[in-house]
Amino acid sequence: MSSGATGARARTMPARRALPAVVRDTHRALVEAGNWSGGEVVRIGLGVSRPYLVTDPAHVQEVLQDRAATYPRGDDTALWRSVRKLVGDGILAEGEVWAASRRTLAPLFRPTRVEAMVDAMADSIGTAVDALDAVADAGTTVDIGHELSRIVCASIMRLFFADRIPVDDALRIMAAQETVVTAMAPRLLVPFLPWWFPVPGDRRFHAAVQAIDDILLPVLRAALRDPGAGDDVLSTLARARTADGRPLGEKQLRDDLVAMVGVSTETSYVALTWLWPVxxxxxxxxxxxxxxxxxxxxGGPVxxxxxxxxVYTRSVLDELLRLYPAGWILPRRAAADDVLGGVRIPKGATVILSPYVTHRMPRWWGxxxxxxDPxxxxxxRAGADGRHRxxxxxxxxxMHRCLGEHLFTLExxxxxxxxxxxxxxxxADPRVPDPRVATSLRPARAVRLTVRRVSPSTRRPEPARGVR
Incomplete structure (x- = not known):
C-alpha cells in the first residue's frame, strides 16, 4: 500500500508478557508472538523498544521486494550496527555502495561458475574429512560443530583465496569470526542501547576484527600488486575493474571479502550442525x-x-533450513511513513522479519x-500446496537475497x-539443543558425538580400532 494511505494502529503484545518471554527464551518468544499475531503486523512491547513484527509472507514480500527502498537494513539497528563494524561498507551496505559491490560480486556466484568448481570443492572437503579416520579409530567424541567449521574452512578458503592463506591462518580467521558472532549477542539483547555505551563483549569484538585484518590485509595487498591468473575469488576481484575502469580499492575488496567469507562459512557450518541432533x-x-x-x-568420493x-539429501537440507535458518532475523528500518497489512508504520520504526518465525507458523505450514518432514x-510437492513463495x-x-545461496546448497x-x-x-546427547541468541541460529550447547567408519563391503559401521 502506498505511503499516502491511512492505516490502523497495530495491536501490541504488552511488555509484561513479551519482555519476560524474550529474556527467558528469545526465539520461542518470537514464535509465540508470531502465532499470537495471527499473521497481522503487530508490535512487541519491549520497554523503550517496540518493534513491529512481520510474519505474513505477503507482507514479507512487500518489505523485502516490492517496497525494499522504504525498508532499508537500517544502520542504526543493533544487528546492522554490529555487522557494519566488522564488514564496513560494501555488499552489506545500502544504496550505490551496495549496488556497486553487488555488480562486482554477482558474476562470481552464478550457478554455472559455482558448479564448475564442484569437484575441486569435493576434493577439499574429502581431504578435510580424512581427519575423522583417526577420531573413529580412537573411539573418542568430537564437537561436530568444530569439525564442520574445519571442513567448511577447507572448502571455502580455497575457493576464495586458493593457496594464498595457510591452513593455520584460515582457522584463525574462522575462530575470530566465531568470537565476533558471540561477542555481538549482548547488543542484540539490548538493541536500544547507543553504540558508545559499553557492553560485555565489546573488547573481544574489536580484538577479533583486528585479528581478521592482521591476516587478511597483507594477503589482499599482495593480490592487488600481483593478481595472477587464478580463478579464485580474490584473484578474480583483484583483476576486476569498476564501471569507470578503475581497479577495486583495498577497502572495498576487504569489506566484500570479509562479508562474503563470513556469511559463506557461518551459514554452512552453523546450519549443518543442527542436522545431527535432528x-x-x-x-x-x-x-x-x-x-x-x-x-x-x-562408498567412493562424491x-x-x-x-x-x-534428491532426498537436498530435501533434508531444505527442511533443515526451514526449521533452522542461519539468518533467522532480518531487522529493517522504515525510511518513510507507510501502511503495511493495513497497519500504520511510522518513519523510523524498527520492523522485524524472521524466517525462523514464519517457517514455524501453522498458519502457513499446517x-x-x-x-x-523433508x-x-x-x-x-513443493509449491503444489499453494503456499506463498x-x-x-x-x-x-x-534485491538483498543471498548471493551465496547456490554455493551453500552445493557445498x-x-x-x-x-x-x-x-x-x-x-x-552423546540425542536431544535437539535450544538455539542461543546470536547473529546466526546456533545451538546453545556443543553437539558432541562419536564417529564410526562404514565398512566398504557391508555399508555398516565398523568397530573402533583398539577400543573394547
Whole structure:
C-alpha cells in the first residue's frame, strides 16, 4: 500500500508478557508472538523498544521486494550496527555502495561458475574429512560443530583465496569470526542501547576484527600488486575493474571479502550442525538419507555427477533450513511513513522479519509446522500446496537475497554426502539443543558425538580400532 494511505494502529503484545518471554527464551518468544499475531503486523512491547513484527509472507514480500527502498537494513539497528563494524561498507551496505559491490560480486556466484568448481570443492572437503579416520579409530567424541567449521574452512578458503592463506591462518580467521558472532549477542539483547555505551563483549569484538585484518590485509595487498591468473575469488576481484575502469580499492575488496567469507562459512557450518541432533530424533529420515547416499555414492568420493541423484539429501537440507535458518532475523528500518497489512508504520520504526518465525507458523505450514518432514520439499510437492513463495525464505529475499545461496546448497550436499558415505554417528546427547541468541541460529550447547567408519563391503559401521 502506498505511503499516502491511512492505516490502523497495530495491536501490541504488552511488555509484561513479551519482555519476560524474550529474556527467558528469545526465539520461542518470537514464535509465540508470531502465532499470537495471527499473521497481522503487530508490535512487541519491549520497554523503550517496540518493534513491529512481520510474519505474513505477503507482507514479507512487500518489505523485502516490492517496497525494499522504504525498508532499508537500517544502520542504526543493533544487528546492522554490529555487522557494519566488522564488514564496513560494501555488499552489506545500502544504496550505490551496495549496488556497486553487488555488480562486482554477482558474476562470481552464478550457478554455472559455482558448479564448475564442484569437484575441486569435493576434493577439499574429502581431504578435510580424512581427519575423522583417526577420531573413529580412537573411539573418542568430537564437537561436530568444530569439525564442520574445519571442513567448511577447507572448502571455502580455497575457493576464495586458493593457496594464498595457510591452513593455520584460515582457522584463525574462522575462530575470530566465531568470537565476533558471540561477542555481538549482548547488543542484540539490548538493541536500544547507543553504540558508545559499553557492553560485555565489546573488547573481544574489536580484538577479533583486528585479528581478521592482521591476516587478511597483507594477503589482499599482495593480490592487488600481483593478481595472477587464478580463478579464485580474490584473484578474480583483484583483476576486476569498476564501471569507470578503475581497479577495486583495498577497502572495498576487504569489506566484500570479509562479508562474503563470513556469511559463506557461518551459514554452512552453523546450519549443518543442527542436522545431527535432528537425525537422532528422526531415525526413519536418517535411514532414508543413508540409503540414498550409499546407493548413489557407493562408498567412493562424491563427484559432480552424483548431485542430481541426491534428491532426498537436498530435501533434508531444505527442511533443515526451514526449521533452522542461519539468518533467522532480518531487522529493517522504515525510511518513510507507510501502511503495511493495513497497519500504520511510522518513519523510523524498527520492523522485524524472521524466517525462523514464519517457517514455524501453522498458519502457513499446517499443524505439523514444527515437525521435521523433508517430504515437504519432495519433487512435485513443493509449491503444489499453494503456499506463498515467501512462506520460505532462508536466504532472504528481493534485491538483498543471498548471493551465496547456490554455493551453500552445493557445498552442503557435498559435505553431508561425504560424511555420511564414510561414517556413522552416535550423539552423546540425542536431544535437539535450544538455539542461543546470536547473529546466526546456533545451538546453545556443543553437539558432541562419536564417529564410526562404514565398512566398504557391508555399508555398516565398523568397530573402533583398539577400543573394547
Amino acid at each position: 537425525l537422532a530424533g528422526q531415525p526413519e529420515v536418517a535411514d532414508r538419507l543413508y540409503d540414498e547416499i550409499d546407493r548413489v555414492v557407493a 563427484r559432480a555427477e552424483h548431485l542430481p541423484d541426491l 499443524e505439523t509446522a514444527e515437525s521435521f 517430504d515437504r520439499f519432495a519433487p512435485g 515467501y512462506a520460505y525464505y532462508p536466504f532472504g529475499a528481493g 552442503a550436499v557435498l559435505i553431508v554426502a561425504t560424511l555420511l558415505s564414510r561414517f556413522r554417528f552416535t550423539l
